[in-house]
Amino acid sequence: MGVVGHGIVGPDFGCGPRSFVTLWNKIRPQQGKGKPMRDSEGCEIKGQSIKELRVATSPAEAVAMLRSGPGRGCYVAGGTDLIPSREGYDFLVDINQVGLTGLDRTAQGDVIIGATTPLSLIRHHDVIRGFAGGELARLAGQWGQGPERSAATIGGHLCRALPPADLAPVLLTLDALCFIVDEESQESLLLADFFPAPERTILGDRLLAGVVLPGEAASRRCHALEAKGEDAALVQVAVGLDVSEGVITTARIALGALAPVPLRCLLAEDQLAGQKVVDITRDVIEDVAVIAAGESDPVDDHRASAGYRQDQARELTRRLLCRALGESGGPDCGDDGDEGEVA
Ligand SMILES: Cc1cc2nc3c(=O)[nH]c(=O)nc-3n(C[C@H](O)[C@H](O)[C@H](O)COP(=O)(O)OP(=O)(O)OC[C@H]3O[C@@H](n4cnc5c(N)ncnc54)[C@H](O)[C@@H]3O)c2cc1C
Missing domain, CATH: 3.30.390.50 (CO dehydrogenase flavoprotein, C-terminal domain)
Structure with missing residues (x-):
């Protein structure tokens, strides 16, 4: 596996890239009927205003899709936060097919984790289990329940930016870097600089492409x-x-x-x-x-x-x-x- 352009191209670990269709089917508008969507108990689902799902095939395309409008759009990875919250977006940009699922170690010993890598894979992957005593793998295994863990991604976890984001403290002790992209540029910065305020990141409309664990921290x-x-x-x-x-x-x-x-x-x-x-x-x-x-x-x-x-x-x-x-x-x-x- 290697880093190619914006994307991390890797072997299929059995977890991805994943289809967002199942989740989309829960929130898609009832086309042509003009009626509000309702859940199984007949309550109106506020996410009905989402009109469109755009499936991006590269990180740059995902950013372009988000920027092209019209209306309010949002990236979606595992959907575990976005779907329950249903914040009334006009469109979603599915980033599960952009080539950012998987992880590997570079020749320098850095570990690159693609943003759409599910926590269940991080939990079990030998590279993570062998990095700095495996504490990141252990914490990923404690996160949520099995089904959420299989869907939730490390990128979504960090971009949600909750003050008690379970993996953030250990990633800070590993000097983790965030790898950020948009249509023209790339940037990496310390995770410590990623959260400017509660539930906010420095991303704007850019995409978190991945998280890098520097090789220097491998024996920490x-x-x-x-x-x-x-x-x-x-x-x-x-x-x-x-x-x-x-x-x-x-x-x-x-x-x-x-x-x-x-x-x-x-x-x-x-x-x-x-x-x-x-x-x-x-x-x-x-x-x-x-x-x-x-x-x-x-x-x-x-x-x-x-x-x-x-x-x-x-x-x-x-x-x-x-x-x-x-x-x-x-x-x-x-x-x-x-x-x-x-x-
Ligand atoms: C049932 C449940 C249990 C949970 N349990 C826990 C828990 O035990 N511990 C804990 O810390 N948190 C928990 N959470 C919150 C958790 O942070 C998120 O659910 C999850 O990690 C988000 O990952 P996701 O891939 O599903 O993100 P999504 O729901 O797909 O996205 C979340 C947000 O991040 C943005 N986003 C996603 N990926 C990117 C990217 N690559 N670049 C830019 N923006 C992006 C989306 O636009 C969206 O705003 C829980 C949530 C739920 C619903």
Whole structure:
């Protein structure tokens, strides 16, 4: 598999490119009848205003289709967010046939994941399972239920830009890059710069073509934990450390659901980078965890107070640092560092 022009051309892994016809059949207007669409309980389906499905066959064509109008259009990949929300678009641009499904490793060791790659494939793929301890694969396997996982794509997941996007914190600790295209140009930028505001991306009408995991992060000790609320994560924390000859050469701490957008804790990371592992005590870990929690800006709502969320952020960061440092000859934190997810 290689990167050709805008597209990632790869072997068929058994998951794609997929047809959008099944989903389209649920939302397409009843042509000629002039009646509102209704669901099985007779309620009017607001998505009836969608008049057209355009199937793009290349990334550039997808962008051109979206830009050509008339009216309000939207890309659709897995459709798991778009279909339930039915935001009344005039047309949809199906991007499942543009050649962005699949993933592979380049000669330099970078891993390229096409934007329309389903989370179910990421979960099982050997390249992802072998990258940075396989934490991204593990999290993809925890995401949603089986049917959603088979439909939902990594591109849709990131472009939806929910503050608790489950995969965002671990991707931040891996220094993931977003590969963005339009009709004439290509751009790559750090995922950390992809979310300017809640539920917003920097894309505009451009297309997210894929996500790149840089080869430098392939051996990073990455771990993630979350505290669950009733329907979504209350707190997400991910930690990634590179240790070379007993020195922490790279430290990454990232939070999700703890600020308007997923974020890296730069102040806390600075406390660790360049330190000898033998100099890191449990007190140092506790201090770094406090700093990381202090960099969060959580909401205070009916699901949990901001104080509770920050306490959880501190505790999860502490556990994750214990775990990652413990693998590199760091301090013994007892059993704490190996505890599972907070319920
Ligand atoms: C039942 C259900 C369960 C869910 N569970 C979870 C969960 O456990 N954890 C979690 O974090 N999230 C969850 N979500 C939300 C989740 O982020 C999305 O459902 C899913 O990842 C979106 O992927 P998709 O391919 O289906 O996107 P789509 O629905 O196809 O698109 C979502 C949005 O992204 C845009 N888009 C898609 N691909 C691109 C692209 N390549 N370039 C530019 N724009 C693009 C679309 O225009 C649309 O605005 C859930 C949603 C549902 C409906």
